[in-house]
Structure formats: C-alpha cells, structure tokens
Amino acid sequence: MNDKSYFRISVKGIVVDEDDRFLLSREDNGKWELLGGGLNHDEEPLAGLRREIKEETGLEVSWVSKTPIYFVTTKRLNKATYIANVIYEIKLKDLNFTPSEECQELKFFNKEEALKLELFPNVVKFIKVFDPALHRSS
Numbered sequence: 001m002n003d004k005s006y007f008r009i010s011v012k013g014i015v016v017d018e019d020d021r022f023l024l025s026r027e028d029n030g031k032w033e034l035l036g037g038g039l040n041h042d043e044e045p046l047a048g049l050r051r052e053i054k055e056e057t058g059l060e061v062s063w064v065s066k067t068p069i070y071f072v073t074t075k076r077l078n079k080a081t082y083i084a085n086v087i088y089e090i091k092l093k094d095l096n097f098t099p100s101e102e103c104q105e106l107k108f109f110n111k112e113e114a115l116k117l118e119l120f121p122n123v124v125k126f127i128k129v130f131d132p133a134l135h136r137s138s
Contacts, residue, residue, distance in 0.1 A: 006081070006082070007073060007081075007082045007083060007084040008038060008076065008081060008082070008083045008084070009038070009039045009083075009084050009086065010036060010037055010038050010039065010083055010084065010085050010086070010122075011036050011037070011039050011045050011046075011048050011049040011052065011085075011086050011087075011088070012034040012035060012036035012037075012049070012085045012086070012087040012088070012122075012126075013034070013035045013036050013049055013053060013061065013064070013087070013088055013089070013090035014034060014035075014069070014070070014087055014088070014089055014090065014126075014130075015035070015089075015090055015091065015092060015108075016089065016132065016135040017108050019108070019110075020110065020132035020135070020136075021108035021109055021110050021113075022108065022109060022114070022130060023035065023106060023107070023108050024106070024107060024108075024109055024114065024117075024123065025056070025057065025102065025103045025104075025105070025106055026103075026104045026105040026106075026107070027101065027102050027103070027104065028101045028102070028104055030118050031077075031118045031119060031120050032114070032117045032118065032119050032120070032123060033102070033119075033120050033122075033123060034085070034087065034122070034123055034126060035052075035053050035056070035057065035059075035090070036048075036049050036052045036053060036085075036087075037052035037055075037056065037102075038052070039086075045086060045088075046064050046088070049061065049064065049088060049090070050064075053090075053092075055100075056100055056102040056103050057097040057098065057100070057102075057103045057106070058097055058098030058100075059092050059093065059094070059095070059096075059097050060092065060093040060094075061090050061091070061092060061093075062091050062092060062093045063090060063091040064088050064089075064090050065088045065089040065090070067088075068086045068087055068088050069087060069088060069089050069134060069135075070085070070087035070126060070129055070130070071084070071085070071086055071087065072084075072085045072087070072122055072125040072126050072129065073085070073125070074121040074122050074124075074125045075121060076121070077120055077121055083122055085122050085125075085126065087126065089134075089135060111127050111130060114127055115127060
C-alpha cells in the first residue's frame with residue numbers, strides 16, 4: 001500500500017481527569033500512546049475500541065461518548081504509511097491494568113508535561129487539538 005491517500009484507521013479512547021489531564025500509556029519501546037488501536041474490517045468502531053483497550057491493558061471501558069470528539073491524521077512512526085485516529089472520550093471501570101508490550105505504564109498528563117515525553121506522532125497531533133473545555137460537564 002504505497003498510495004499515500006490511504007490511511008490505517010485506529011479507534012482511540014481519551015480519559016480526562018478532574019484536573020484536565022489526559023491518560024496515556026507507555027509502550028515497551030518507551031513511547032507514549034493513546035489507548036486503543038487498529039480497527040478490523042467489518043468491526044463496529046466502539047466494539048473495536050473496547051476490544052483494543054481490553055487486549056492491550058486488561059481494562060474495561062465503562063462509558064464511551066456517543067460520537068468521536070477528535071480526529072487526527074499523521075504519518076506512522078518508522079513507516080511510509082499514514083494513520084487516521086478517531087478519538088472518543090471514554091471512562092474506565094478502574095486503572096488496575098495488566099502490563100503488556102503495549103501498556104507498561106498509565107499516567108495522566110497535561111499538554112505541557114506530555115510534550116516533554118517520547119510520543120508517537122499521532123499523540124503529538126492529538127495534543128495540538130486537545131481542548132479541556134470539551135470534557136467539562138455543564
């Protein structure tokens with residue numbers, strides 16, 4: 001797939017705490033990523049989001065926003081292909097994760113703290129559009 005007009009679609013979940021910080025996961029390569037992953041063919045996006053988070057962290061998603069809240073695209077790390085992230089706001093049952101290659105650590109960050117980390121390119125793009133006001137209850 002060398003055509004740059006094609007994107008790998010990935011469904012991601014963003015957890016925002018009361019201090020307007022978002023949750024990231026550190027993978028075994030040391031880079032920080034949003035929760036979630038690639039959407040399989042014929043898979044419903046919310047089912048794929050729940051599946052990916054369960055596979056990578058062992059965590060259970062207890063709530064998902066009705067619609068995506070962010071959409072970012074970028075070139076994939078160390079690949080000639082591109083990725084599109086469809087990002088939903090989520091809540092998790094708890095943060096008692098099971099470590100895996102894709103989740104060695106979970107931690108909340110604000111924008112400034114996160115930008116000091118080793119991040120996947122899609123996370124850098126997400127941080128540029130992250131708006132805490134979108135996550136506050138009215």
